[in-house]
Amino acid sequence: MTETPALFRDCGPAEPARSIVLGKDTPLMLDSGVELGCFRLAYQTYGTLNADRSNAVLVCHALTGDHFVAEKHPVTGKPGWWNLMVGPGKPIDTDRFFVICSNVIGGCLGSEGPKEINPATGQPWGLSFPVITIADMVRAQKMLVEHLGIRQLFCVIGGSMGGMQVLQWAVSYPEMVYCCLPIATAARHSAQNIAFHEVGRQAIMADPEWRGGDYLNQNTRPTKGLAVARMAAHITYLSEPALHRKFGRNLQNRAAITFGFDADFQVESYLRHQGISFVERFDANSYLYITRAMDYFDLAADHGGVLANAFRVKGADGVERPTPVRFCLISFSSDWLFPTSESRAVVHALNAVAANVSFVEVETDKGHDAFLLDEPEFYQVARGFIEGNAQRRGLTSTAKGA
């Protein structure tokens, strides 16, 4: 254990979230061409890094997620967003693994983003913050991982936009990823998904309180626009059958329709609540930046438009080989935002280069959000993949035994 840097030794779930300033010596080179020196990343860790630093798992969060994976959220007071996946005895067992999750760059829970103060001006960045990409998020995470003294992550895992980061990790830094789980995701954002994001952005920008993005300086907030954006997005996270099962045409605390524009139906009331509660914990400009990063994601684009080429690795001998990363893709049958066909496209590309890949489509009516919900088959699959790879990697049953 002596090799574990003091900074994160003995970290446990109860410890407060950390943040770190990176890029002091070498700035973060963004896809846009901007160099970002001295940027802050907020992150959380769970469990203990083992002696040879081989038991690290990086969790990548989704659009509106954050680094409070497996503990009470400091703003909402709700349980960690992936309590079902991460924790003692969970598929990502914090008794065995050292779990890292950072708020993405561009985010609004402590990492450098439009909400934070631009040191050069002393004012919030707002729209002067550079537009970032999924690859930029991953570059920032890599700097954190290296700072933590980890040469190879045992596993990188995430759903939705988290899954995009997982794929980007495997493509950008194959030598740093032993195995990975891209869940409910895609190798490129579809036209329909860009369209839904654009609706959300237009809703925010239509709110006069957005003030051209300068609302923090002007001491206001575009809460109504952001709430509408969230409502539209939230529908896409569910499935029609799940909405029907959950709400149907049930009325909200009333015996009959009121012939008005109040929330007569439970589904309306639920949606309004989703909008209102979201604005308490999220920054509108961050929403613009992160949706844009997803829109821009197209893993094949940098590889001549051929996705399979993204999964070829050129060795020191100049010979191309399949990526050494071991993949497990998981999709959900009722997910229409990131349908199974998107995961299949990745699987086909991996098969085309003879990479190591397994794939499971979980039958569920819970839609895209299934990766956050109680879906036993999903967690079984994840557990099995992680366990198999841990054995193969020589990670014994507890970190302390290593």
Place this chain on the structure above:
Amino acid sequence: MTETPALFRDCGPAEPARSIVLGKDTPLMLDSGVELGCFRLAYQTYGTLNADRSNAVLVCHALTGDHFVAEKHPVTGKPGWWNLMVGPGKPIDTDRFFVICSNVIGGCLGSEGPKEINPATGQPWGLSFPVITIADMVRAQKMLVEHLGIRQLFCVIGGSMGGMQVLQWAVSYPEMVYCCLPIATAARHSAQNIAFHEVGRQAIMADPEWRGGDYLNQNTRPTKGLAVARMAAHITYLSEPALHRKFGRNLQNRAAITFGFDADFQVESYLRHQGISFVERFDANSYLYITRAMDYFDLAADHGGVLANAFRVKGADGVERPTPVRFCLISFSSDWLFPTSESRAVVHALNAVAANVSFVEVETDKGHDAFLLDEPEFYQVARGFIEGNAQRRGLTSTAKGA
């Protein structure tokens, strides 16, 4: 021809749209309990009513449609919205049939609705206009049809919300409908569809220019909110494959992404255009009222929750028989707003009472909007059904020959 009332004799496509004040003697009894006396309906007719007034076809329009079915739109200058279905030689052949279409009550192109002046106050109705239902729209249309001296419509046809009206016509006034085509529709609005409508309404109501619905009196308009509502809705009218085929991830007049929030992608530019052009022709409050009418639609609700019961007719002898109306339901395979399962539910209910029904699911990737687009199989099916029923009804090949 002498029996044709002078008011609509010799009407042709080139004639200006008409409107009429109804409810002077008998007010329109709305589902909300409000009585609406002296309300205006704007309507258009095409073709000639035959001597025995048996060749009338009522076209019911969708959410944002109007009565300019088969002629240049007075605001947009675009061709009629159902030019492919209605006209000389078209499936609804205006050389043979007398076609009627009225702007729905609650609409904004001349019929009584929130945009019109409330005669009692001299001010626009705004939110003081009573909330209306699909059945109310149909009641108003019935008054128009009776005014035109028509005892039975040969056919009632419409898609989406138009299809809801078609179903309501068949259920409310089975003796007045010889045959009908409910297209891309449902017997009740689903939870997901209510949710999408609620997003649109919230977008409108979030716009400060909405002014609590009083914007016309305050000489402003919630254009931004209405545009966002339209953008969100428009995505639901298309299909993911159609969006992919049409736009994919193509960029809009640029060689590379701009790392900003302009419309980099064609799909964004297209969607913004849909929003901007919509607000030129539509009233925001009307959008609230008409979406609400669709939300409230639930044909089974008035029949003990059993849809089949809606299609039973009690004769003068007290015996229940299947509806005499002849149905042809049409759905589109890629329509996820009104999926085929919704049409099937209606077909099953009609089968349960041994009604006369045929059903076709048209294979297409064009989504919900397919009923407005060039989809040859769709028009073939409609033509075949209309032709077969015209023969059965004794309608010879031209109205003038009758």
